[in-house]
Amino acid sequence: MKRLIPALLLALTACGAQPAAQQAAPASLTWAIETQPITLNPQQWSQNKARLLVFNQFDALLTRKQDGSFGPWLATAWKVSDDGLSYTLTLRDDVTFHDGTTFDAAAVKANLDQFRVPGYNPAVAAIQLRAYKEAKVISPTTLEITLKEPDGLFLDFLASPYAGQVSPKSLRSAKDLKFGGPDLVGTGPFILDRYVRGQEIHYRRNPAYRWPRDGAAHQGPAHLPEITYRFLPEAAVRVGALTSGQVQVIEGVPATEAGLIKSDPGLSLQTALNSGTAFSYYFNLSRPPFDDQRVRRAFREAVDVDAVLRSVYQGTATRAWSIVGKASTFYDASLEDTFGGDVAKANALLDEAGWKQRDAQGFRVKDGKRLSVRTVASAAFVRDRRDILAQAIQAQVKQNAGIDFQVRIVDQGTAQQALDDNEYEIFENSRGDSDAGAALNLILPRGGAINRAHFSDARVDKWLAEAGATADQGRRKELYAKAQQVVVAEKAVVFPIYVPADQIAAQKSVQGLGFDPASGTPAGAYDVRIGT
């Protein structure tokens, strides 16, 4: 049903109004976005897709570049002691919060210590700030942070929305601290004016702004005097609003409508791969049939991934070769072309594993049991048409290798129950962390929080621990590459499928749109302008 709609819309709008490219360029900009922010407080942030809003209103201490290195933002320099326990930050001295208070080392300390308040954000306190011991104000522009143990991901924290600097005065006085809103203020290029749940969020320019992140396209205040983000969850409606000129920019363009936008001379389309992990199927090693490595390999070989991606995403998806996504600096490119699409091999492997007989429906059988595997996904997290993708894979493994792949899309509680009860053979997941190492720490170590594959390898545990304790990006890359080799090539624990991507479509007159280099999600509006 839903798939019918875009085609219908396309037919109706294609013959309709001219796009608003010819209209006079408006001074303010309206941008339709898919996801509503759950909170406007950067320190409570949990949705990768809300980064574009966070960094309009707030600035972080550091910025993370595409190559994984860090650059200055509100902190102009940072020094890590040799033992990895002490971080000294040098701060800008010319920054003011939107409420007129001054940004200084005491403010940074207040922001860090805020995470110590019980119940403020237990997740960040337990993970990203696990090693945080104390912060000492040396001077208004110098802050020394001490850790209890070395943490290779601490710089990533300083560049994340969690390190978005909030005025300490507003931390004390905000009416609703956890939600944020106009009375929780930052130092960012835009000032939050109003938020109407379910409808829109409106910002106006901060005229005093002159401290953009390293790598910004310009200096000084933002180009746009104001910007409105409208929440339009339905993709077809977003595209219609863009083609009819009611909004100037949209994000989240489904593959089915990318062609329509590309063929329109008044519109532009940009795509960026997300950082973090690729969308992958993780095999449950703790129970048959995937406790047998031959069956895991056979499943991967039975699928012609390129053909599946072509049919589901019409050539707009990027094939994944590793658990780590292609856009991450930790991606191990040597894994490319190492698996998939060899039907003869898939069948030979299954024969060898003892799944020789076939039942009346053509599925393989061993000891009277059918070769059935299940995936259970929570509907709330099924995006990018992953349900359709699963159906395509289902057809391929059935036809090519006689595997019965059952796909269940259920509510979150039911999915959680199945995971808790270990009643699944495939766990599907992708993560959008700006540092893929953070995701690997959750997925691969023995007892990891989302190690749903029940994978356990002492070597991998050791490499991950070492990589987590060093801030040396080169060393981390080496260690993560070794881990990828083990889980993808040696043990076939994972079946990487595609690298998630974000899209921005806009009227041609809108310039300066782009993606956040750390995450690959759409960037904030600081560099955006209309006209030339």
Added chain:
Amino acid sequence: MARLGVVRRLGSGLAVLWAAATASYLALLLAPGDTVDILVGDGIDTPEIRAGIIREWGLDRPEIVQYLSYLWRLLHGDLGRSYQLQRGVGEVLATQVGPTVQLTLAAAAVGVTLAAAIAILTAGRGRAARGVASAAELVAVSVPPFLIGIVLLAVFSFTLGWFPVSGAQGPSAVVLPALALGLPIAGVLGQVLRGGLERALEQPFAVTARARGLTERALVARHALRHALIPAVTLAGWFTGTLLGGAVITEVLFGRPGLGRVAMDAVTGRDMPVVMAVVLLSAVVYVTISTLLDLAYRAIDPRIRG
């Protein structure tokens, strides 16, 4: 006597509310999955975080205690705090109720007006007019609101540019959502109303009225309509439900703020306090509407008063 009736009505209304609150509480309790799992969601999951969540929401107490304290707080007008939105439920609902009321009233007006107009114009008329009207009604009833909405958007917003797609800023923004929500109501109501009118027109009083020289139009409007209203008014209770349910889809599709949107997010995120509050609010609306309908029956048909 009348006062006793009012007290009984109020009592049964309260019982319905209590039953609704309890049923939704039980349903959420029995639904698969653990509340803590739901709150952790796709995020990072460690024993420390779980302990923090349990402390924060008091989930370590026995269910019956949680239930009773929930009822106790409810009695004091405290709807609790939303897990997901981290704000008071009362506040969340208060900011969202306005746009939904505006939308549902507009949709009800569209539905009732269209149904009445079509029924009066086509009742007792030629077969062709009836056929066209029935077909239109059938389409309006059977096409899902989602599809009606998106076609309306494609034609009147994206192509003709008459109405904006999103928001609740001005009267023009409510036209398309109200149509999307009101058309199915017009479809059902129109059929029922016309059926009632035609039965009424065959009755002896109609013959008498015609004999008095009353025109057919006047007969329909002044006499037959009153008879046809009873089944239609009964349906009003049904369409209250349609409106609340339809608001979910319509609000999401048109990017409007409102309760439907809040309810959907709460259900998918198992945001218990919000789900419960929305259930309760719907129960209040149903109770109120059914009470008003009882009164309306008496006004329409004096025979019921006895």
